[in-house]
Amino acid sequence: xxxxxxxxxxxxxxxxxxxxxxxxxxxxxxxxxxxxxxxxxxxxxxxxxxxxxxxxxxxxxxxxxxxxxxxxxxxxxxxxxxxxxxxxxxxxxxxxxxxxxxxxxxxxxxxxxxxxxxxxxxxxxxxxxxxxxxxxxxxxxxxxxxxxxxxxxxxxxxxxxxxxxxxxxxxxxxxxxxxxxxxxxxxxxxxxxxxxxxxxxxxxxxxxxxxxxxxxxxxxxxxxxxxxxxxxxxxxxxxxxxxxxxxxxxxxxxxxxxxxxxxxxxxxxxxxxxxxxxxxxxxxxxxxxxxxxxxxxxxxxxxxxxxxxxxxxxxxxxxxxxxxxxxxxxxxxxxxxxxxxxxxxxxxxxxxxxxxxxxxxxxxxxxxxxxxxxxxxxxxxxxxxxxxxxxxx
Amino acid sequence: xxxxxxxxxxxxxxxxxxxxxxxxxxxxxxxxxxxxxxxxxxxxxxxxxxxxxxxxxxxxxxxxxxxxxxxxxxxxxxxxxxxxxxxxxxxxxxxxxxxxxxxxxxxxxxxxxxxxxxxxxxxxxxxxxxxxxxxxxxxxxxxxxxxxxxxxxxxxxxxxxxxxxxxxxxxxxxxxxxxxxxxxxxxxxxxxxxxxxxxxxxxxxxxxxxxxxxxxxxxxxxxxxxxxxxxxxxxxxxxxxxxxxxxxxxxxxxxxxxxxxxxxxxxxxxxxxxxxxxxxxxxxxxxxxxxxxxxxxxxxxxxxxxxxxxxxxxxxxxxxxxxxxxxxxxxxxxxxxxxxxxxxxxxxxxxxxxxxxxxxxxxxxxxxxxxxxxxxxxxxxxxxxxxxxxxxx
Numbered sequence: 001x002x003x004x005x006x007x008x009x010x011x012x013x014x015x016x017x018x019x020x021x022x023x024x025x026x027x028x029x030x031x032x033x034x035x036x037x038x039x040x041x042x043x044x045x046x047x048x049x050x051x052x053x054x055x056x057x058x059x060x061x062x063x064x065x066x067x068x069x070x071x072x073x074x075x076x077x078x079x080x081x082x083x084x085x086x087x088x089x090x091x092x093x094x095x096x097x098x099x100x101x102x103x104x105x106x107x108x109x110x111x112x113x114x115x116x117x118x119x120x121x122x123x124x125x126x127x128x129x130x131x132x133x134x135x136x137x138x139x140x141x142x143x144x145x146x147x148x149x150x151x152x153x154x155x156x157x158x159x160x161x162x163x164x165x166x167x168x169x170x171x172x173x174x175x176x177x178x179x180x181x182x183x184x185x186x187x188x189x190x191x192x193x194x195x196x197x198x199x200x201x202x203x204x205x206x207x208x209x210x211x212x213x214x215x216x217x218x219x220x221x222x223x224x225x226x227x228x229x230x231x232x233x234x235x236x237x238x239x240x241x242x243x244x245x246x247x248x249x250x251x252x253x254x255x256x257x258x259x260x261x262x263x264x265x266x267x268x269x270x271x272x273x274x275x276x277x278x279x280x281x282x283x284x285x286x287x288x289x290x291x292x293x294x295x296x297x298x299x300x301x302x303x304x305x306x307x308x309x310x311x312x313x314x315x316x317x318x319x320x321x322x323x324x325x326x327x328x329x330x331x332x333x334x335x336x337x338x339x340x341x342x343x344x345x346x347x348x349x350x351x352x353x354x355x356x357x358x359x360x361x362x363x364x365x366x367x368x369x370x371x372x373x374x375x376x377x378x379x380x381x382x383x384x385x386x387x388x389x390x391x392x393x
Numbered sequence: 394x395x396x397x398x399x400x401x402x403x404x405x406x407x408x409x410x411x412x413x414x415x416x417x418x419x420x421x422x423x424x425x426x427x428x429x430x431x432x433x434x435x436x437x438x439x440x441x442x443x444x445x446x447x448x449x450x451x452x453x454x455x456x457x458x459x460x461x462x463x464x465x466x467x468x469x470x471x472x473x474x475x476x477x478x479x480x481x482x483x484x485x486x487x488x489x490x491x492x493x494x495x496x497x498x499x500x501x502x503x504x505x506x507x508x509x510x511x512x513x514x515x516x517x518x519x520x521x522x523x524x525x526x527x528x529x530x531x532x533x534x535x536x537x538x539x540x541x542x543x544x545x546x547x548x549x550x551x552x553x554x555x556x557x558x559x560x561x562x563x564x565x566x567x568x569x570x571x572x573x574x575x576x577x578x579x580x581x582x583x584x585x586x587x588x589x590x591x592x593x594x595x596x597x598x599x600x601x602x603x604x605x606x607x608x609x610x611x612x613x614x615x616x617x618x619x620x621x622x623x624x625x626x627x628x629x630x631x632x633x634x635x636x637x638x639x640x641x642x643x644x645x646x647x648x649x650x651x652x653x654x655x656x657x658x659x660x661x662x663x664x665x666x667x668x669x670x671x672x673x674x675x676x677x678x679x680x681x682x683x684x685x686x687x688x689x690x691x692x693x694x695x696x697x698x699x700x701x702x703x704x705x706x707x708x709x710x711x712x713x714x715x716x717x718x719x720x721x722x723x724x725x726x727x728x729x730x731x732x733x734x735x736x737x738x739x740x741x742x743x744x745x746x747x748x749x750x751x752x753x754x755x756x757x758x759x760x761x762x763x764x765x766x767x768x769x770x771x772x773x774x775x776x777x778x779x780x781x782x783x784x785x786x
Contacts, residue, residue: 003443003444003658003661005417005654005655006440006654008426008434008437009425009431011428018647020426021426026423026424026425031399032402032403032404032414033401033406034401034406034726036597038726040402047399067465068465069461069645069646070644071622071623071643075623099622102622103622105618106620203426203647204426204429204645204646205644205645205647205649206646225499226499227621229464229496230462249464250463250464251462251464251590251597252597252598254411254596254597254598256598258399258401261398262399265398268396327431333428333431
């Protein structure tokens with residue numbers, strides 16, 4: 001056995017995430033490691049919290065990065081807020097709503113499912129019906145931006161309905177944070193989690209979360225201990241808390257947090273509104289190209305996420321071959337469909353640093369070439385110009 | 394609010410971890426991010442498993458890195474192996490045994506505690522008494538190398554006792570892996586977890602784990618679902634498994650895994666036995682210096698971890714001031730005592746890349762200077778020479 005250092009190929013990452021990482025973030029991750037109780041690190045933690053509050057548009061004191069990927073951020077929300085026996089209304093319109101159900105049940109809660117078609121947003125009317133029928137429900141959970149379909153739901157409306165029926169809300173913002181308008185305080189979201197590897201232009205592995213006072217109150221008044229020691233916010237708060245004891249809980253992933261800090265500095269420099277507008281501009285150009293090629297979107301225009309484009313391909317296309325040709329010929333990664341959407345859509349991500357003109361033109365050009373070579377029924381040679389026209393308009 | 398990029402100070406990390414990271418690891422972490430389903434990444438996953446098997450000295454197929462820090466690795470072991478109602482014998486001789494108790498209880502198990510004095514190894518006789526008195530116990534858990542005290546326990550003897558009474562074993566090897574002899578297969582350890590930030594010379598944030606067939610059998614035959622979705626090995630196995638479906642579970646922390654891969658390549662290059670000998674040599678030199686200064690060790694010589702040196706200081710020493718002087722004047726971090734040991738010992742780590750002659754001499758020289766300046770009752774000016782003599786002998 002002799003294994004050598006691993007040198008990854010240089011890819012363009014236009015799948016559902018991880019997306020292209022800003023080189024400044026990679027450089028930051030290689031800075032010298034310091035101790036997790038070092039005064040310099042504690043200062044960086046405070047800055048990271050401030051920057052996350054900006055990204056989430058919140059003043060929530062309990063705003064911090066969980067030291068694990070987005071799915072652990074999801075579980076942190078459920079494990080802390082759901083007590084055994086709690087009824088939780090879960091709105092599902094894709095893969096990640098299903099994962100929420102799993103979380104509720106593993107926490108000893110009862111999940112009441114509100115189902116919508118995949119590719120559609122969560123229907124507020126259905127949620128209200130479920131709320132009216134389940135007056136003892138404690139929590140409503142939904143995905144703001146469904147990464148499996150590319151559909152966005154109206155978080156403000158859904159949260160306001162939940163509150164009308166005295167429910168707390170848990171919102172999945174893994175794909176929306178930094179890419180689409182998201183206003184935690186204005187929309188009165190109680191608990192929210194996200195990931196670093198989508199629109200924050202950072203590497204995967206960390207999950208930003210935020211909890212308001214109502215959520216903290218429920219956590220502090222639990223009748224049973226949180227079943228996870230690692231995710232117990234009562235303990236984590238002592239470490240990340242304002243003026244807290246900074247008491248040791250676990251060893252923070254120092255260098256990964258350097259990367260997150262840098263990515264949030266970059267977001268602050270650009271400005272949230274500018275980042276949202278950039279995601280939208282590049283989406284419009286991709287859309288112009290995709291449609292010029294004769295392909296169509298899976299999600300209705302009004303419900304589309306600019307950062308996650310679910311594209312339908314011509315009938316009979318060997319879609320896996322297209323993706324492997326893109327990878328092998330152009331070192332370009334686009335995403336397959338997930339779960340029931342496998343073999344039905346591609347997911348083209350324009351997230352964070354990956355959301356730029358160069359990527360849009362390159363992706364359209366490569367897709368056009370591969371599909372043309374494979375004899376697919378598309379309008380060849382139109383896509384790139386259509387995208388360029390979109391940028392000029 | 395304007396926050397700039399964070400540039401950490403360059404420290405020498407000689408606390409209980411994180412320890413100095415090999416620059417090759419930092420460089421590896423800054424390599425281009427690729428997708429977690431990319432064929433190139435899948436190849437790297439396989440190599441990482443092979444390298445981890447070498448580090449753990451095991452052929453266990455389920456040997457992999459958990460995508461979160463060591464305390465999540467601990468919880469992964471308990472959440473998967475402990476079923477509600479299971480009686481678990483936990484041997485505690487420091488902070489981390491107490492954390493095991495928390496884990497058992499949060500999984501719905503009953504913890505039977507076997508207590509030893511802090512700084513002493515786990516007493517096999519006490520364990521055997523507890524096993525004899527609790528014939529319905531299912532699992533024995535203990536810490537191989539207690540990071541809070543610097544004491545090592547005889548894992549082989551403890552595991553063999555547990556097996557005699559038909560119990561599975563969960564072993565904490567956070568501080569031992571790569572620094573002290575550890576032979577998972579030979580010692581027949583059933584489940585083990587470690588961390589990356591100690592003797593592997595890697596950044597914190599990942600937890601290598603390994604499970605043998607007996608452990609997997611218990612996990613696969615559970616009557617209830619694992620309470621954590623994120624840590625459920627039945628799901629994770631599909632992603633990391635041999636010839637498995639590589640089915641999507643969570644987005645792996647790509648760049649952190651580049652770092653782990655590189656650290657394991659470095660360990661393979663050096664050779665495990667050489668790494669163990671290096672840790673011992675540097676420990677002997679530190680010991681010579683510490684004793685020449687007139688200071689003493691907290692742990693009896695036979696039970697000392699070479700990589701974690703618990704040192705007692707002269708009565709009346711303002712120990713926190715010593716540590717802050719070391720940090721401010723020499724950018725050198727040593728560790729405080731943890732929990733009940735706070736204010737009673739220092740913990741000087743010689744872990745992984747940090748275990749070298751330069752660090753030993755620098756630490757002794759700096760400690761000597763600070764203590765002398767503070768008027769402490771030590772033999773000034775002897776430590777560095779004593780350490781040098783140890784290297785020459």
